[in-house]
Amino acid sequence: MTNDPGARGPSKQRRPTGISRAELEDRVRARREQFEEANERITARSGRNLLSAIAIGVALAVLMVVSLLFISELFLVFVGLITCVGTVELVGALKKSGRSVPVVPSVLSAAGVSVAAFYGGASGQWLTLLAGIGLVVLWRLVLLAAPAYRAGGVGQLLRDLTAAVLVQTYVVFLGSISILLVSQPDGRWWVLSFMVVVICVDTGAYAAGLNFGKHPMAPRISPKKTWEGFAGALLVALVAAVLLTVLLLHEEWWVGLIFGLVLTLTATFGDLAESLLKRDMGIKDMSTWLPGHGGFLDRLDSMLPSAAAAYVLYIIFS
Template sequence: MTEPAEKPGRNSQRSKRMSRDELQAQLKSRRAEIERQVRTTRAQIDQVNERIEARAGRNLLMATVFGLGLGLILVASLIFIKGIFVAFCAAIVAFATFELARALRESGRRVDVIPAVVAGVAIVGGSYLFSPSSRWIVLAAAVVFVVLWRLVAQLFESRSGGRHRLGRDLVAAVLVQLYVPFLASFAVTLVLQPEGQWWALAFLILVVAVDIGAYASGLSFGKHPMAPKISPKKTWEGFAGAGVAAVVTGVVLALLMLDTPWWVGVIFGLALLGTATLGDLTESLIKRDIGIKDISSWLPGHGGFLDRIDSMLPSAPVALAIFTVFSATGMTA
């Protein structure tokens, strides 16, 4: 007996089922291949980021994102409404002062955190409300305030380390005020001058250019440590790259933003190359003395607020001095 021939309709249905199965198999295979490629690419990117972070000491992607965000807020407040910039500056100073005071306290130095923050904000606010010459009076008042607070607090504390320890604590309290809010107050004074906002913006751009130049050059060519006992990742090759970036950026800013001769940009760039590098090394020295890597971890990829403004702090008074000498308007009393 012969088997009955299959009907044409069944053949068509079987062909359709085979076509669907083949298509699904191809889609699954393609999806698996794409997933493998994505995992491979992601692993390669992670490896690159790990190598960069191991060499540079920070997460490049997170640092870039947060840096751009903070930079846009800062530039917008600086150009459009100076009062907002002052408030923004006071907020950053408050956070940075809090970070430094807390880090010192955790290292064994009895620094009063809240009084330090209050005094720091007062110094920045005084630079905005009073004349530049009053800065020294506000600073003296802030220093007296934190010193008296520590002396009174010492009377109510059960443990005492003697005069040596008290003297060390007082020095630490004064250092916090001099290092963060006092240096930052020069930036506020600069912004309040006629056309001073452009010079403040230029000095911030220059500091960022120095940081980027040192980072890129050091990452690519760095072999010879600059200060291995203070900052092992800082190299002379990075310093040279920062110098090139500072001079080029300074000349461009002098011609296009500050309306000054090109050689003023060279002076501006080289001056801030020195101060920005000094500021970075100073904070590294403080962190090494305390025994920490970052002042805090509030800013992903950056560490803390002080880690971001360490190069700007000593650059602010130098920028104000260069503005006074070379600007068309000069400094008002």
């Protein structure tokens, strides 16, 4: 045995500290498979594709916020276009259920009411809406000259006219209220606030219902909507509404409680109302234009009645 300090013992083979490319690819593949499985479970439980829903929701929210904060006229164009598209969606869905609503005058009315709400105020909105309803009704009566539109007799005609009025009141009128509100002094902040609160309602209901939902709220209308989800929606909405009311709208905190409660009720009602309407027409979605959401109306069902509620609250408190 030598004491030579230069002598070396058996050399130890060092292990590489990194991982190989194959191992990295395996890990990425495993994580992707786990995520896809989780997404499939969420989709099966909620009825929506999570990734597509989030991506489209974020894109719509960004466009809405940018138009609200910088160019009000761009908000008019954006919401007016969505209102026209929603009108086409509902007219197409009604056609599948046997109701014939003229699409051209319906869209013309949607565009006209949107512009009138922005530049003419509430009076312009109402007058243009009444004129639009008259145009759609007259158009449908003129179509009676064609034999195909006389099938079903007076009963069918009354159903078609009722459906036409439904399109104008549900989509055109409610869709134009946010445009009317944004044209008011400081109205853009109320529009931004009510949209954020409604998004919080949808998010809170989705998260709470997905994790804790056991008791259906209206099983015959919307089986996936639960009381637990409603409680989660209310909690998140109240917190968001109080913060927005105090920091953005400069109102008292208790106004935020009213704001959050009212919008939770209207957003939930809007969701259930459209679910009932789709069940009556025998369809799952208004259209397939938005992957993960169905159609624009499927995304905005909570927003439409909430816009009307926000406008009333603006008149009361602002």
